[in-house]
Amino acid sequence: MKEMYPALFLLLFCGIGFAQQSDTLLAPKPFPFLVPDVLKSKVSQATYREWLNVKASSLRKRDLRLKKPFAAATPRGVYMQKLHEAVAAAGLVDPYSGDSLRWDQIGTWDPQEAKGNPAYKRQFALLPTADHIDPDAPMLAFEICSWVSNTAKTFLTPQEFVALCRKIVEHRLAAGMAVKGSSSMVPNYELPGYLIGVCTPAAYRKWLNTRAKQEYDRDLKLKRPCALHSSKALYKQSIHEAVCASDGKDPFTGEKLQWDRVNTWSSVARVPRTANQEKEFSLLPTVDHIDPDSDTVGFEICSWLVNDSKGELSAQEYVEYCRLVVAHAEGGQPQQKKGRADHAPTNPN
Numbered sequence: 001m002k003e004m005y006p007a008l009f010l011l012l013f014c015g016i017g018f019a020q021q022s023d024t025l026l027a028p029k030p031f032p033f034l035v036p037d038v039l040k041s042k043v044s045q046a047t048y049r050e051w052l053n054v055k056a057s058s059l060r061k062r063d064l065r066l067k068k069p070f071a072a073a074t075p076r077g078v079y080m081q082k083l084h085e086a087v088a089a090a091g092l093v094d095p096y097s098g099d100s101l102r103w104d105q106i107g108t109w110d111p112q113e114a115k116g117n118p119a120y121k122r123q124f125a126l127l128p129t130a131d132h133i134d135p136d137a138p139m140l141a142f143e144i145c146s147w148v149s150n151t152a153k154t155f156l157t158p159q160e161f162v163a164l165c166r167k168i169v170e171h172r173l174a175a176g177m178a179v180k181g182s183s184s185m186v187p188n189y190e191l192p193g194y195l196i197g198v199c200t201p202a203a204y205r206k207w208l209n210t211r212a213k214q215e216y217d218r219d220l221k222l223k224r225p226c227a228l229h230s231s232k233a234l235y236k237q238s239i240h241e242a243v244c245a246s247d248g249k250d251p252f253t254g255e256k257l258q259w260d261r262v263n264t265w266s267s268v269a270r271v272p273r274t275a276n277q278e279k280e281f282s283l284l285p286t287v288d289h290i291d292p293d294s295d296t297v298g299f300e301i302c303s304w305l306v307n308d309s310k311g312e313l314s315a316q317e318y319v320e321y322c323r324l325v326v327a328h329a330e331g332g333q334p335q336q337k338k339g340r341a342d343h344a345p346t347n348p349n
Helices: 004-026 045-065 076-090 118-122 147-153 158-174 201-221 232-246 275-279 304-310 315-329
Strands: 128-132 142-146 285-289 299-303
Touching: 045 076, 076 128, 076 142, 128 147, 142 147, 147 158, 147 304, 147 315, 158 304, 158 315, 201 232, 232 285, 232 299, 285 304, 299 304, 304 315
Parallel strands: none
Antiparallel strands: 128 142, 285 299
16 A cells, blocks of 8 residues: 555646646636737827726726626726727727827826816817716627717717717707807796796796706806806896797707706706616706806706706807717718817816
């Protein structure tokens, strides 16, 4: 029996060595995440890898908070891989507008510098960002688009977003891109005629008071000139005038706004929502500045979807952007107006 020990020991040693070698051969190699060839002249390997790390972490945390079906079962490494694949597929241009993406800007955004500084924000309109192709899909899939496109697209799928832009272009350009605003003095806050039977006077007054206070307080916090030279009472009057001028329709798409839904959004505001749940409120009436940087206050009433999509663009800039999206989707190459890309929404993260 003792004579067998050396042979057994040798067999056991060889077996362990083979198993270790097999594990080494079968173990997955770490994904290198090398900078795609088209980006090598614009971004370093270290900056690109750091961008992937930061974006993967922030996107996964957000998806977990929103209880996306794929987030819990998908590690951060897979997020990085999916983002890397999206970058390689994207190339150098925004898939919606055809604008050249500013890959040289990744890693340079300073949130502290951006606070109360619209001019700083506008420099990052074409900053590359990662967006879910379909936020409610069971599988993880990204596309790379500009910050302005990401904000404008909001919760829509690519097809829904292009359809929205086409609707805006057809309606707004047919009307000569006119911007409806405050034109007449209204001595009281009676329910506009088109809202009789749709919204009660009490519900309208509650909405008007709430919106005036929130818009005024926010503009004061942002130190916007229109608030510094105005008052909450003037905000209320201007919003009421905009409601009367709107005739109950979105000025960008021509769709009828759902005034029967006012004062209902807050009841679900703190609950994680799917894109389909948010779409139920697409035509909720909202208040939007005609020009947020103006010294005088002026509003228009538009749908929540358009307001969310429009971001900080002016009416003319937004319609022009939608025109670029439609032309790009149809294979055209419209001439870009100077200065459009100098405007950006509020936050690229």
